[in-house]
Amino acid sequence: MAALTDSFVARLCEWVRIPSIGVDPRHHADVHESAGWLRDRLREDGWPEVEVWDHGPALPAVFACWPAEDPRAPTVLVYGHHDVQPVDPVERWDHPPFEPVISGDELLGRGASDDKGQVAMHLLGLKAHLAATGRSAPAVTLKLFVEGEEESGSPHLRKLLEDHEDQLSCDLVVFTDTALHERDAPTVNTGQRGVLGAEVTFYGGTDDVHSGRAGGAIPNPATALAKLVAALHDDDHRVRLEGFYDDVREPTAQEREDYASLPFDEERWLANNGGGARATQGEPGYTTLERIWVRPTAEVNGISGGYTGPGFKTIIPASATAKISFRLVPDQHPDKVAVQLREFVREHTPPGIRSEVGLRGEGVPPYAIRPDDPANEAVVEAMSLAFDEPVRFARAGGSGPAALLQALAGVPLVYLGATLPDDRVHAPNERVVVPLLLKGAEAAAHLWRILAQADIAKRLTR
Amino acid sequence: MAALTDSFVARLCEWVRIPSIGVDPRHHADVHESAGWLRDRLREDGWPEVEVWDHGPALPAVFACWPAEDPRAPTVLVYGHHDVQPVDPVERWDHPPFEPVISGDELLGRGASDDKGQVAMHLLGLKAHLAATGRSAPAVTLKLFVEGEEESGSPHLRKLLEDHEDQLSCDLVVFTDTALHERDAPTVNTGQRGVLGAEVTFYGGTDDVHSGRAGGAIPNPATALAKLVAALHDDDHRVRLEGFYDDVREPTAQEREDYASLPFDEERWLANNGGGARATQGEPGYTTLERIWVRPTAEVNGISGGYTGPGFKTIIPASATAKISFRLVPDQHPDKVAVQLREFVREHTPPGIRSEVGLRGEGVPPYAIRPDDPANEAVVEAMSLAFDEPVRFARAGGSGPAALLQALAGVPLVYLGATLPDDRVHAPNERVVVPLLLKGAEAAAHLWRILAQADIAKRLTR
Numbered sequence: 061m062a063a064l065t066d067s068f069v070a071r072l073c074e075w076v077r078i079p080s081i082g083v084d085p086r087h088h089a090d091v092h093e094s095a096g097w098l099r100d101r102l103r104e105d106g107w108p109e110v111e112v113w114d115h116g117p118a119l120p121a122v123f124a125c126w127p128a129e130d131p132r133a134p135t136v137l138v139y140g141h142h143d144v145q146p147v148d149p150v151e152r153w154d155h156p157p158f159e160p161v162i163s164g165d166e167l168l169g170r171g172a173s174d175d176k177g178q179v180a181m182h183l184l185g186l187k188a189h190l191a192a193t194g195r196s197a198p199a200v201t202l203k204l205f206v207e208g209e210e211e212s213g214s215p216h217l218r219k220l221l222e223d224h225e226d227q228l229s230c231d232l233v234v235f236t237d238t239a240l241h242e243r244d245a246p247t248v249n250t251g252q253r254g255v256l257g258a259e260v261t262f263y264g265g266t267d268d269v270h271s272g273r274a275g276g277a278i279p280n281p282a283t284a285l286a287k288l289v290a291a292l293h294d295d296d297h298r299v300r301l302e303g304f305y306d307d308v309r310e311p312t313a314q315e316r317e318d319y320a321s322l323p324f325d326e327e328r329w330l331a332n333n334g335g336g337a338r339a340t341q342g343e344p345g346y347t348t349l350e351r352i353w354v355r356p357t358a359e360v361n362g363i364s365g366g367y368t369g370p371g372f373k374t375i376i377p378a379s380a381t382a383k384i385s386f387r388l389v390p391d392q393h394p395d396k397v398a399v400q401l402r403e404f405v406r407e408h409t410p411p412g413i414r415s416e417v418g419l420r421g422e423g424v425p426p427y428a429i430r431p432d433d434p435a436n437e438a439v440v441e442a443m444s445l446a447f448d449e450p451v452r453f454a455r456a457g458g459s460g461p462a463a464l465l466q467a468l469a470g471v472p473l474v475y476l477g478a479t480l481p482d483d484r485v486h487a488p489n490e491r492v493v494v495p496l497l498l499k500g501a502e503a504a505a506h507l508w509r510i511l512a513q514a515d516i517a518k519r520l521t522r
Numbered sequence: 523m524a525a526l527t528d529s530f531v532a533r534l535c536e537w538v539r540i541p542s543i544g545v546d547p548r549h550h551a552d553v554h555e556s557a558g559w560l561r562d563r564l565r566e567d568g569w570p571e572v573e574v575w576d577h578g579p580a581l582p583a584v585f586a587c588w589p590a591e592d593p594r595a596p597t598v599l600v601y602g603h604h605d606v607q608p609v610d611p612v613e614r615w616d617h618p619p620f621e622p623v624i625s626g627d628e629l630l631g632r633g634a635s636d637d638k639g640q641v642a643m644h645l646l647g648l649k650a651h652l653a654a655t656g657r658s659a660p661a662v663t664l665k666l667f668v669e670g671e672e673e674s675g676s677p678h679l680r681k682l683l684e685d686h687e688d689q690l691s692c693d694l695v696v697f698t699d700t701a702l703h704e705r706d707a708p709t710v711n712t713g714q715r716g717v718l719g720a721e722v723t724f725y726g727g728t729d730d731v732h733s734g735r736a737g738g739a740i741p742n743p744a745t746a747l748a749k750l751v752a753a754l755h756d757d758d759h760r761v762r763l764e765g766f767y768d769d770v771r772e773p774t775a776q777e778r779e780d781y782a783s784l785p786f787d788e789e790r791w792l793a794n795n796g797g798g799a800r801a802t803q804g805e806p807g808y809t810t811l812e813r814i815w816v817r818p819t820a821e822v823n824g825i826s827g828g829y830t831g832p833g834f835k836t837i838i839p840a841s842a843t844a845k846i847s848f849r850l851v852p853d854q855h856p857d858k859v860a861v862q863l864r865e866f867v868r869e870h871t872p873p874g875i876r877s878e879v880g881l882r883g884e885g886v887p888p889y890a891i892r893p894d895d896p897a898n899e900a901v902v903e904a905m906s907l908a909f910d911e912p913v914r915f916a917r918a919g920g921s922g923p924a925a926l927l928q929a930l931a932g933v934p935l936v937y938l939g940a941t942l943p944d945d946r947v948h949a950p951n952e953r954v955v956v957p958l959l960l961k962g963a964e965a966a967a968h969l970w971r972i973l974a975q976a977d978i979a980k981r982l983t984r
């Protein structure tokens with residue numbers, strides 16, 4: 061296993077060196093290189109079927125399949141991504157982001173955790189599985205799908221999945237782009253929030269106006285927009301879109317108990333996850349973890365209007381804009397929230413102001429699996445074996461294409477992840493804890509074995 | 523008079539060619555050139571005492587004095603400015619802004635109206651005064667003070683006035699930087715609103731935070747700031763700073779009647795002064811003219827926070843800022859409003875948010891003169907004679923250093939102006955109507971004569 065570990069770290073370093081920043085067109089060639097690199101490693105490892113799906117304008121995705129010997133074995137589709145976040149502000153990195161550094165048991169570099177580390181973990185996991193079981197093929201038919209546009213919001217994913225529907229058919233999706241709760245508290249993730257991004261613009265006149273000439277006598281779109289934003293939450297921080305909570309599934313008593321059992325240090329959380337915020341704040345009656353995992357929210361991501369440079373310019377702005385995103389939980393749907401938002405904006409557009417609502421695509425639906433779903437219980441067993449201790453349940457506050465994958469595949473989706481929430485993904489000095497990835501690989505190796513067992517295999521394949 | 527007119531227009535064109543944009547350091551040499559140009563013209567015209575006050579960092583001001591023959595004659599200080607507004611967006615000008623164009627009875631170019639045209643008007647007025655009265659010196663001791671930093675908010679004016687207190691001593695200030703109400707409705711301005719600019723910043727954490735990780739669980743400074751801005755006005759558009767209206771002097775019944783008698787076409791006003799706004803809006807019980815002339819207001823000039831570029835970035839911003847300016851009316855004072863604002867911000871800073879309030883200097887106090895003040899009645903008489911019809915009263919919604927001049931000189935201040943509100947000052951295609959400037963010059967010529975009359979002279983000089 062030491063040799064496997066060494067080559068695993070060397071490989072991951074090699075991959076991290078490829079600056080596959082998908083959101084930056086100047087790095088699109090690197091995204092292609094990254095896909096090619098992964099294709100070559102998969103072939104090296106003996107995957108019988110390996111393809112790069114390169115259908116412009118979509119950035120390339122990598123697909124691989126390794127059939128089980130037993131044709132009745134279930135088929136598992138593993139999802140990950142090989143594009144990485146931008147590195148700004150680059151001056152806040154302690155080392156060049158694409159020159160990986162080993163420090164103690166950490167590997168530092170952009171993408172080390174999100175998501176190259178976890179995709180590499182699956183490659184290692186399969187090797188360990190084959191070695192441990194003495195097989196020449198996995199116990200389940202394994203399919204690997206690694207997209208190149210996750211950090212761009214997966215704009216072409218639906219099309220890609222539809223175009224390759226047959227190749228991607230499976231009995232279970234394993235989604236690998238989430239983290240453990242804490243290093244000392246291994247968890248199985250059971251859901252992610254959805255998201256709907258919107259841009260609300262209020263227009264007053266056609267030009268900025270000198271505030272001495274008209275101040276006090278015409279509507280100010282910045283003031284009107286502030287009133288809309290202020291009305292978005294009540295005093296209890298609940299979102300005031302009409303019907304917003306109608307479809308929200310309350311966490312079960314068991315789930316709340318599970319989350320409450322997790323270690324949680326508020327000060328450390330504020331420093332690591334809260335960006336140095338001074339205090340927590342949110343819906344009464346819910347803990348911080350519940351607020352970010354199982355409660356929906358509306359956040360202003362940006363607001364602008366009028367003169368925002370240095371010094372002063374006494375104008376009434378011609379327009380003002382707020383970018384607002386809604387995090388959604390089961391069983392909310394972005395389409396329905398979009399309708400609620402348009403109605404809310406309509407109601408909060410005062411006379412003399414014209415409003416416009418722009419949406420960020422179709423949004424991302426939320427997703428959650430029941431902790432006692434048989435597939436999830438298989439993950440729990442695999443993780444417990446790998447980490448050698450009981451694992452608990454967690455959720456993710458962020459969003460990903462889990463619901464889309466699940467809906468198109470029409471099968472359950474479970475999460476397998478071994479990174480940490482304080483890996484500084486999307487921030488300077490991203491790192492991954494290597495021993496956790498090794499345990500994750502071990503968990504994957506167990507999972508393929510467990511899923512092939514007659515009982516669960518039958519349930520999965522119907 | 524035709525010869526005088528021709529040389530007046532030629533001179534003004536020459537002056538407009540000098541791009542004396544005081545707010546732009548790249549044009550500071552031009553501001554110096556402009557001051558030198560004016561100094562040379564004043565010497566040409568025979569003013570016995572002419573100086574350029576060039577005390578860095580202040581941009582140069584021009585001072586001139588022409589003593590009356592009669593030592594008991596009152597001393598009048600005329601105020602104007604020779605710096606001009608920037609010309610952005612330059613592509614919206616129909617001609618190069620500093621290449622003046624004559625079109626019908628208009629002269630187009632940056633500064634033609636604000637304020638070079640009106641300073642030039644005074645030079646012409648004195649010539650006309652001397653010609654009409656056959657004197658070799660004006661009937662009053664005339665002092666001319668033309669500053670170079672008005673469009674920058676006159677940051678060094680107080681110091682300049684204090685340094686030259688003796689030279690500037692006078693019995694009356696004539697402030698020449700305001701307009702007539704309309705071409706067909708000549709008016710005497712009797713006041714300007716004051717202004718206090720402030721920048722309110724709310725800080726949450728030290729960094730922007732991914733809204734998936736912490737959304738719903740930490741304070742959002744943009745949301746908190748929107749709530750503050752929303753709270754700034756009640757539903758009747760009244761400003762909600764505690765005590766804001768305590769010192770507001772209500773217009774008299776006579777003043778309201780005077781303003782109501784002025785022609786006012788709301789659609790034309792919205793198009794010209796309201797920047798194409800769709801509707802008027804303001805405090806109930808006041809007309810649009812009252813709202814911009816005699817009522818105080820708070821306007822958001824700019825708001826910003828978080829991600830404001832194209833597309834989306836789902837962050838909770840680390841901070842958000844609003845630039846807010848308050849227009850003030852007699853007897854409000856910027857110092858007091860600053861205290862009220864700080865208290866308001868303190869009250870509207872929620873837990874977990876840190877606030878900062880930055881002020882734009884000391885602010886500009888409002889100023890108004892009683893319409894029946896003897897000095898103002900002299901202006902009314904001079905204007906009526908020049909325009910050959912009765913003049914009415916108006917106010918200005920904008921702000922200027924009138925209160926500062928008045929307070930430091932310790933004498934009354936009156937307004938003499940002959941430009942128009944739709945001269946597009948501070949905007950592309952600034953113009954001035956030449957025949958109005960000629961009437962303004964005539965009014966000045968009358969005014970010096972009237973002010974020298976025994977009765978009013980005695981009242982002014984005590």
Ligand SMILES: [Zn+2]
Pocket residue numbers: 141174175210237
């Ligand atoms: Zn990711």
Ligand SMILES: [Zn+2]
Pocket residue numbers: 603636637672699
């Ligand atoms: Zn001016």
